[in-house]
Amino acid sequence: MNDLVKDWSSDVSTFKIRWSKAMMWIFLISDTFIFGTFLISYMAIRLTVVDSWPDTSQVFALHVGGTDVPLLLIAIMTFILISSSGTMAIAVNAANKKDKRKTGIFMLLTVLGGIAFVSMQAFEWTKLIVDEGIRPWGNDFGAQQFGSFFFMITGFHGLHVLIGVIYLSIVSKRVLAGRYDGIDDYQIVEVAGLYWHFVDLVWVFIFAFFYLW
């Protein structure tokens, strides 16, 4: 509590962290509001509609070896995203120790995870549109807003993953090329990492409230 008051009443700098890191945190709060509003709108519509909401574990089941395994693909995607978050954390850790090569490699691993995630999402979308016949304006399982909310929320999240993939590849290339040697203490890796973890964080809530609820 003492520290809290001291920081807020200090001069020059409140948080005593780099400007880019402060900006990323503030941006993430703003982004939290975007995804929060998406999910809350989804809740409001789901409460409002008279038609029954589709059974997600049935819709998202994957047909493996003769039986339907509910949500298998989603579970794998969750696993991949969490793992990529883990590799990103290790990359940030290596960056703090100024280990350039390790940072670059683990960031590239993260990028790979992101690409895998987006590809699986593309596969999931194709399957839902082509095989299950889910459209934004209707589906065979229940309330028609199900499809539109699914495409909108996962699409917006997928867009964030895609942006993250591009962002991380640029940063990792620059790290490996030695562009940040000396000038920035590799803080930029930490900032990129914040963004990536946030994407993972959003997925936790989408997984819980859209797929499982």
Added chain:
Amino acid sequence: MQDAELNQTFYEGQTIHHPKSWLTKYVFSQDHKTVAIQYFSLSLLTGVVGVILSMVMRLQLGFPGLFDISPDTYYQSITMHGMIMVIYLLTAILLGGFGNFLIPLMLGARDMAFPFVNMMSVHFYALSVILLFASYLVPGGPTGAGWTLYPPQVLLPGTPGYDWGIVMMILSVAVFIIAFTMGGLNYVTTVLQSRARGMTLMRMPLVIWCIFLATVIGLLAFPALLVAGIMLLLDRLIGSSFFMPDIFQFGQHVTNVFGTEYEGGSPLLFQHLFWFFGHPEVYIVALPMFGIVSELISCHARKNIFGYKMMVWALIAITAVSFIVWAHHMFVAGMNPVLGFFFATTTLIIAIPTAIKVYNWVLTLWKADIHMTVPMYYAVGFIFTFIIGGLGGLFLGNVSVDVELSDTYFVVGHFHVVMGISPILALCGGVHHWFPLITGRTMNNFLGKIHFWGTFAGAYLIYIPMHYLGLGGVLRRYYDFKGLAYVSDSLHDMNVFITLASIVVGLIQFLFLFNIVWSYFKGKKVEKNPWKATTLEWQTTTMPPGHGNWPNKLPTVHRGPYDYSVPGASEDYIPQNVPLEAETEGGSSHE
């Protein structure tokens, strides 16, 4: 030599590159002052269009049928006027213009924290303005659903621009939100992370507090508008039914773009999302004008602002409460009546911190050495106007009264007093006050006074009768009142009167623009710090301040922002960067 010093890293990792060519100096400039002037000029030009559109509406209402204005044009004018004024003029000029100009200068920083992002912000803003006006070029013209863009009306055939106008509008707003986010992240980071030494948060000038908190509100409120916009766009483009219920028009089930029926959406959800943005937006506009007025009053009354800390905490309270009052715009929309009680209560609660601010302004003026300069005229006019607007708000904030008054001209009068006239007064006062800092010349006082009296008195001639029209039951957004038995002849006459008054007041606004242009070339040149102000922006070595703001080292702050009329001091004011020892007798600094 000076340039060499400036080009040194001023904080680690950031250098200042001086612009070389015309293009980098005026178009792709990363200097916060140039960005601010770009914001100023672009938003003022957009505002001129907004004023002209309001004239179109007034001519139709005052003299129905005389000017051959079609209903479509009328409704498109309403929509564009509202959007332009609230978002593209006021939000842009108060945060983009004043925010960009004042934050680094008043905090003693070289520039914004991220100059490149700042430049991108103004470019995206320009793009959003272009997209907004491009909606006049698409088939069907711009959308005519009102600035609130309520579905299902906005997507129904019969509403002007229901097919492409709304798409352009949403795109434009989305680009504006991106621009605002880029600017807003800059303001918040700069205020929190790059103040001068000695500049604690409680020594910041109130206008910086206000712009900072307004930006915070914006960063948290604009996401709701973005989400609502995206969902509405999807309803329009890919046939989802987020906001479109089962709706019948001429016996036909309304269908989406793919020919399938809309079903089950919730129009009320859009209203909730929109006003979750829309009400904080009121405070995005209101807080910066509170800040500007606080500066003007303290400086031109030569007195420390009464209750600085109280002012700051009132601002913080307004910021917090502004997010939980939104549904007082929806009392008659069909939401759960239980919520009306909650939102009426919070609405009345938010009047308390606002009233604290008004009392503090008045108490600052009390027994002060008031200089009736033009900025002071504007500031005092603002206090009067804002009080009157606030009193109208008390009526509308109560559910039982609002049921009567909702959607009448009472509402129109109320929000134009609060969000139309008050910002203009604060804005013009601010421009008068800081014009010498921007150009090195003062604005013409005579023209300023004519503009002030014209706007101040004229506004009451327009909007008090509008309140009266509303009490008479005249509904807003009607194209024509002919043949409506309950609108009596006297009310028609009143409409004519309002139209005549508004044309005069509208023309007087051009006087202000003329004053700016004229003074830029011919205004009286002034010395440094013409108003004898204490805040840092006037303490730069050159005026107007050069690129990088302080040529050598950054200032150090030793005292609070309003040390006016200090007993025993050599002059009647002590700037913030004067050390305490330098004024031995007058060491009483306010923190």
Added chain:
Amino acid sequence: MNDDTNFKHPSFYPKAEPDNSHPISFYLIAWLVLFILSALSYYIDYVNLEGMVRWVLITILALLKAGLIVSVFMHLAWERVALIYTILLPPILLIVMLAIFANDGNAINVLRYSLS
């Protein structure tokens, strides 16, 4: 105090670096816990828990995972208290929004049933 040469901007020269020197195993453990929590929430669906039990469990697990990601991976637990409060306070507004939207969504639903 006025000496420019000795001034170090606290944004760039923080007095004490936040403790960033965790071993790799620390992150692996966090990852493992996250994995277990995800598996648990998947298991809830697998065994078809229904109703309130399911909702409460899902929410708790999601919040646990979110807390873990924010505090460990995003290093918030080792940041300054001022930053932690700044980040955790604004989302309270989302909870207000959630309550109001839930109330109103429910009211419309009741209205629709009573009309049909």
